[in-house]
Amino acid sequence: MTHRNYVVGAECRQLLQEAAQKHMFLNVTNQHDKRWYVYKSSFLALQSNRIILAMPIPDQQDCYLEPAPGQTIAVSFKKGYHKCLFTTRIIEQTQFQLDSDDTIPVLAALSPNQIEKIQRRTYNRAPAPAGDPVTVSFWASDDSSNNNKWRGKLYDLSAGGLGLTMLQAELPDLPEGTQVELCFVPLPGQEPLQLQARFRHATEMPETGRLMLGFQMLGLEMDEPGKHLLRRIGRIVNVYKRQNRNFQMKWV
DSSP states (O other): OOOOEEEEHHHHHHHHHHHHHTTOEEEEEEEETTEEEEEEEEEEEEETTEEEEEOOEESSTTOOOOOOTTOEEEEEEEETTEEEEEEEEEEEEEEEEOTTSOEEEEEEEEOOSEEEEEEGGGGSOEEOOSSSOOEEEEEETTOTTOOOOEEEEEEEEOSSEEEEEEEGGGOOOOOTTOEEEEEEOOSTTSOOEEEEEEEEEEEEETTTTEEEEEEEEOSTTSSHHHHHHHHHHHHHHHHHHHHHHHHHHHTO
C-alpha cells in the first residue's frame, strides 16, 4: 500500500496561515473545454473558511480564468522539501484591501480540509533506464481521430514532466503549448501510463541527429485518479534512479 502524507485539522490550517503570512507563490490548474490551463498566483489571507488568492495570471497568453462560484480548481505550492496539493471550489471574485489601503481583485475559495504533501525530489528528472529503451507514443489532444501519432524514446521522467528524443527528420509540426496525450510502458510488465501534457520545447542534441522534446504534465493534481498517477510516477522515478546508480557502479 502506498504511503500518503496528508496534513489535516489544526496542522492544515497552520500550514495555510503560514502560506498566507508569507504570501507564498502557488499554481492554479483548471480545465475548460477539455483543455488544461495553468496560472500563477499567491496566498494573501486566510479568513474563517475561505482562502484569499491573488487574481491568477496565465502562464501563457492563450488562456484566461473566468472565475465562477462553484468552479473547481487545483492548487499546488512548495513548502520545504515537499510540494503541497489540494483541490477547492471558488466562492467568488471580490476585492481585498492591502496593508497600503489599496484594494485589488482577488479570488475567494473554500479553505481545504486536507493538504497532500509529495516529496519535491519526485519532481527532479530521472534519466530513463540505460538498458532497454522506453518507446513513447504521443498525439495532439484535439486530434479526435488519433491518426497523427508519433513515437520517441524516453529521455527522462519526473512528476512534473518528461523528455523524449526523436530524429530531427521525424519531428512533428507541434507549436509550443500544444496539448498532447502520451502513452508508454515505464517498466517491463507494468500497465501503460497515459498522461496529458503540454509541449514546451525542442532542443538539439549535438552530433546525434536527434532532438530532445520537453513536455509538462497537466491536470494530475485535479482529482484522485490523477493523484494516483502522480504517486505512481514518483515510484517509477525512484526505480529509474536506482537502476541508473546500479548501471554506473557496474562500470566503475
